[in-house]
Amino acid sequence: MLPRPRLVLPLLVAMTAMLPDVSAQLSAPASLLKPVLEADGSAGFKAMQSLGYTPLFNGKDLSGWRNPYPHGEAKVVDGEIHLTGNDKFFLVTEKQYTDFRVSVEIHLPEGPANSGVMVRCHVDPTEKKAVFGYQAECDGSDRRWSGGLYDEARRGWIWPSTPGRSEEVFLLHEEKSKEAFAQPAIRDALNRNGWNRFVITCIEDRISIEVNGVNTVDFRDKTDAAGYIGIQHHGEDGQTYRFRNLFIKELPIVPASKTVDLTNQSPVSIEKIDDSVTLVDFGKVAFGNLSLRNPETGPYTGTIHFGEKLKEGRIDRNPPGTVRYGASKLNAGSGGQGTSIVAAPVHPRNIEQTGSKGSHPPAALTPESWQPVMPFRWVEIEGWPGELKAEDITRRAAFAKRWNEDASSFECSDPVLNQIYGLCKYSIKATTFAGVYVDGDRERIPYEADAYLNQLSHYATDDHVEMAAVTFDWLMENGTWPTEWAPHMVFMAHAEWMDKGDVDWLSARYELLKTKTLLQRSATDGLVRSGKLDQTKNDIVDWPKGERDGFVFTEINTVVNAFHIEAMKRMAELARAVGKEADAKAFQDRVAVAKAAFQKTLFDPHSGLYRDGIGTDHSSVHANFIPLAFGLVPDENVQGVVAWLREREMGCSVYAAQYLLDALFAYGAEAKAVDLIVADGDRSWKHMLDSGTTISWEAWDLKYKPNQDWNHAWGAAPANLLPRHILGAQPAEAGWTTVTIRPCPAGLTFAKGKVPTALGPIEIDWTNESSFQLDLKLPEGMAAKVNLPATHGSSGVWVGGEQVDATRAKGRWLLKQEITGSNRIEVK
Known part of the structure; x- marks a missing residue:
């Protein structure tokens, strides 16, 4: 007989759900706010397998499960476990587990109903209450405490807590925990009349619970370190509780x-x-x-x-x-x-x-x-x-293992730029050591923004990139706290889809991404609100804090909303890719509303710049280059924003420099972008070179971030910026079937190199002297949309010695027909 411990260890962490104070009413369609579980569970089963989980239930029989009670019936019906009975009972696994992440889909019956998932629970068939321990609550009542942490047959409610149902130590956080469960995101997480996905993670003394992608509890308690997994019938006579897609991932994972x-x-x-x-x-x-x-x-x-x-x-x-x-x-x-x-x-x-x-x-x-x-x-x-x-x-x-040194190359007329490329490419290689993209060596933890920048550079330097997808799955299960880091998950998924074109991979993850757009914090005007906690902690803008160019935090924040709108734009593309046309249209409609409000409320027509937010006249560089990078600046305002940015020096961190330089390259200021990369002083990649480092840094210098490490891949942005912009190769369609070739000379006289793709390498060799000449070699199965600089006095474009149809606009020549194979293209 197992002892029933009564000792309660001190509360170490309790999660109050870092949610904003959104006063305006939400208007986003419910289908966009959280994952939608299909009526047919087969898609969910395939998705969980794709995500690396092991089935706890084979869909055919109850192998691996047992009922320790003399009452209650469990049977398999159409790939589901159905529990019926007239008294409470639990079906439990035959195996015990220690550290794990378990996922269970639950469908409550109509009428009074209550269920849950037991984790690390104990079984004693000699007792009336034969199963006891931690339970993630599935609450079908008007109380709406689904996702709460309950200690079945032992200490009662842990989080939230309530008099008469909780021990004294847990009542210390009664007000805070009930406040958390009153927040709309948690209160409404349960789909009362449909399927619900519960995910419970147990790592050492930490227990966290998610309901339909919403984090409801993050608590620490040392009472139980191991035990069984269980599912509950609450005892209502005639009621059938349904369970499907029961999966587990034992931890730790060592990628x-x-x-x-x-x-x-x-x-x-x-x-x-x-x-x-x-x-x-x-x-x-x-x-x-x-x-x-x-x-x-x-x-x-x-x-x-x-x-x-x-x-x-x-x-x-x-x-x-x-x-x-x-x-x-x-x-x-x-x-x-x-x-x-x-x-x-x-x-x-x-x-x-x-x-x-x-x-x-x-x-x-x-x-x-x-x-x-x-x-x-x-x-x-x-x-x-x-x-x-x-x-x-x-x-x-x-x-x-599969790093291919010959997969990529870059060389140009500026020897410093060549050395910077070498530094940054090696930085990507050297930081593959963990099997996922980590934040250097301080914590060895993946962070969403770090990972996205690392991912872009990994694609640009290697030809067998598996690590991006592995890191994406890791971060979907181990997300971090900054506001703008969540939309980076949409960016990561979009980049992986564009690189591989794998619709099956995307389909398995699409619904999970809905929690990453910040829609739950938006209001009827489409803009995201930031409560006090967001303004003081969660909204990042840039990191470290000293790199924010004096950014003024307000309830409606320009940078946060730019990330939100861009995430929804990319979600619309992803929705269309997986056949969710209704979602795609809903995201597009939401983008249109948010963009209109963004321009109306955040752009200052007098200065021609974007303010940091509503309620301030301050315009930081971030409030301008991030909207520019995401294409949010209307054509009539672009020139003014770009001209202002040209006059500024590097006013952001190595992280935000990815977006600053992307914006400058995209809008005709490529010479300024290169100047910033190779600038003298201590705020450039040239400074890293001059220091003698062999891996990129987390910050420009120790004086800007005294605790920085010297092996941080988010500081290696030129590894992707130079191939994508100087050579000019980027995917235009998923899987690189169509590419954009848009070289930016930036004052250089030549550049050449190799860009890896899913179809094979793109080889580019251009010279920029009296005319612009491009030798382009595309792999089989790829077509290119070619966009070239219009040299002084140029009158057209020639391919293989024959003039072709091209349109001149904004200082560039755009070829009407797509190019395939190997060609010499000349602007003259």
Whole structure:
């Protein structure tokens, strides 16, 4: 018999649902606000398998399940589990689980009904209440506490809590928890007369619950660490409770175990610092550890130091920010036989699955068989007997298994730009170590905006990109808190679809994306509102805070709304791709309403610029280049916004620079974009080069972000900007079947390179002198819409020596006919 613990550990985190105070009435169609579960569960079954879940129910019989009660009936009907009875009972799994994410779809009967999903529960058939423990509530009553956390047959309501049904410790948050469940998003999460998807995640002492994509609870409690999964019939005589698509994903997931390998690398130099210290340089920073051959001259006992940074010719043992240093002791044998694997100590934040203070998404773990890895370039070995030879020491560096160095290239007439491209391309390669796109080495956690920028650059540099889709699925289950980070999930899905053209992949994820558009925070005018908590914490604009160009936060925020509108635009495209025409039209209609309100309320006709928000006259660069990048600026206002941005220097972070430079390249200011990339001073990629780093930084300099790390791929934007804009290759249709070729010379005299695509590489070689000449080689199955710069005095465009039909507009020539195969195209 299992004991029934009564000890309640202190409350560590309780989620109050960071929802805004939206006073205006929502008008968005209900079908756009949350996932729609089809009447037929087969699509959902396929989707869960695509998302990497394992079925708990095979759809045919009750294998793996049992009823520990003498009453109640469970049977399989048309691929569903039906529970009937006249007294409460639970059907439970035969297997126990520890850390996991479980997904169950529930359909309540009409009339009085109450059900739920038990997690980490206990079973004692000798007791009247044979099943007890944590339960995610499915509440069919007018109380609407679906998604609440209940402790069945033990401590009662945990979150929300209520007198008479909760223990004293939980009543401390009664007001806050009831307030959370009164918020419309949580209160209305349940579809009372249809199917509902419950997702419960248990990681260590953290329990989180989602109902139809809405996070309802995030709580920490150490009472139970493992147990069974169960589903409930509440006991109403004659009522049938229906369950389907029961899936589980056991945690932790280690993505690198499938997609990343350790590569042996020899040092580029070995230097004897003094009689007791040898300095080894591997040339570039990589995430890894060491393999050391046992010394021939005798046993070795000493210390191995790892570092990313030198100081006065030695490894900096107290580096700034999150720049890494570590040291490990080694006791090795002698005789030159055998090797030792030496790894720096694990940094606690790199392996945390939930924080000791507060809750955060889990860190991406690396395989235990590797032993720990950390980013380092230099190694100092103390007291090595005799001479350390190159063959004695190897770095085992972690890179994506399928990384193809020859998949991409870029070269132009500016040698600094070439070096920056090399830095940024290597940054993408080096940060594939975790199998998902993580935020450098400070936490090793994927963040949505970081991941999207990383994804764009990965597509532009490699030809077998699986990591983007893996990271997308990770983030859909482990989202982070910033407002603008949620729409980046729509951007990620759209980019993956455009790159691969995989409609099946998209269909399995489309409904889940509906929670990422910020529609739940919008009002009748289509614009998103930001409550006090959003204005002070959740709305990011840029990061770190000092990079916001004095942005003034208000209830209606220009940057937030630009991201919201762009997310809905892309959702309309995705809806059409998966055959959801009604959704596509609804999203388009909503975009039209929001765009009209955006222009009317946020554009200042006197200055010709966008204000930061309603209630302020301040215009930051962000409030202007982000709408410009998303095509929200009407044609008659573009010139003024672009002219103003041309006069500004780099007024944003390395993250936001992706959008700033995209906007400048797209609207004829490519020379300014390149100037910003190669500028002198400490706010450019040239500054990173001059510092000697081999992986891009999280910020322009430590003085702008003192805790920054030196291995952050969101700082590698030129890896995608240069191929997409200088070479000019971007997909125009999903799967690269049609592309846009729009090179931007930016004052350069030549550029050439290779851009990887799903159909094969695009090869581009252009010169820009007295005329513009482009040699273009497209893979089979691809057609190009060609848009070329109109050189001074040019009168037309020639393809293969024959003049072709082309239209001149806004300083460029647009070819009427699409191009295929290999061609020389000239503007003259």
